[in-house]
Amino acid sequence: MANSPNVNVTVDARETLADRIEDLLPQTQCTKCGYPACRPYAEAIATGVANHNQCPPGGIEGVARLAHLLGKPVIPLNLENGVERPRPLAVIDENVCIGCTLCMQACPVDAIVGAAKQMHTVIEALCTGCDLCVPPCPVDCIAMIPVTGAKSGWDAWTQDQADAARDRHDRRLARQAHEREAAEARAAARQAERHAGRPVSHEESDAQPASVAAPAIADDPEARKRAIIQAALERARKKKEELAKLGAAPKNTEHVSADVQAQIDAAEERRRRLGLAGGSEKNDSDH
Missing domain, CATH: 1.10.15.40 (Electron transport complex subunit B, putative Fe-S cluster)
Incomplete structure (x- = not known):
């Protein structure tokens, strides 16, 4: 022993x-x-x-x-x-990041900062090397880079770092619980107002079935614009599915919204221009 x-x-x-x-x-x-x-x-x-x-x-x-x-x-x-391995650090490729925020949502210690549709970055001192930000990235722009040489396990980590990481994780859980409670309270308030006979708001009317909202589209330029954009996103999604069958698309695109999918398409175009597209270039040359 x-x-x-x-x-x-x-x-x-x-x-x-x-x-x-x-x-x-x-x-x-x-x-x-x-x-x-x-x-x-x-x-x-x-x-x-x-x-x-x-x-x-x-x-x-x-x-x-x-x-x-x-x-x-x-x-x-x-x-x-x-x-057991040397401690890695998450590094985001700024040229490919689409600002989808999925990595931020996955990070258990709030070590990633950024905003929707803007480039994200990792705060090196806060990253625990957990790998959790890698799978949800729809454009595979996050790499885990070893930063402790041959040191691994507790030789690559300190008690102070562990204590700080636990504190950030606990604060994140508390914040998420508070946000859930606030969202539930808002939903309950809206439900109560509806039962009281309050007219449905504009936001709520947006949630009506398409068959109800369709007659207004012809007379609403903004609604027409949204419909055109949605149709374009749907075409992009179908095209991405076709590319995925050929092995020419990002790996993690199964559960993303149409908006994120459009960002993925733009990122793939940037990859092609930067010479990072790999299989995509081959497929392009076949046509």
Whole structure:
């Protein structure tokens, strides 16, 4: 058995076992352990549902820390959860980013800043290297670049960084809960007003079926413009589906809106101009 690591764990009578386990996790919030965040994983270990070798960012030292606390043997990292590796940093290709905000929504520690339809960037000091921003990017413009040389696991991470990441994650969860509560309150207020007989607002009328709104389009220039744009977006979506069958489109386009799809098309055109299109150029030359 490996020697127990020199880890100082301050025991408070008010602390639960899950609290003490969570204090030993790197707080990257990467979900590689099979749980949505570090806290649920800590609770699963404490209740015996999960093993103490499911955290790749913590590496073998992380396993040893948990083993020491739990009085269990140091066992190899479970490769089904991933491998120990140098800590990566998310880097966004500014030439290709379309500002869809999907990476911002995925980042568990608010390390990505930007605005809709504007280039996003990663705050290096806040990135935990969790990889979660990569899959939802519809134009595959995010790369994970190792930044710690040969250092991996806890050698590539510090307790101060872990504590800061946990704080940002907790604040993000609190903000999201507040936003959900506010949205539910607004929806309840609108429902109550409708039951009270208030006339339907312009925003609500936009949600009416197309068959109801269609007669007004002919007399409304703005409505005609929106209809033309929507038709163009639908054509772009169908074209993208055809390109995807030929292997000439971004990989992650299954669940994006028509607006984001239009941005993807523009990004692909930029890729072609920059010589980054790969298979797209080949297909273009075939015609």
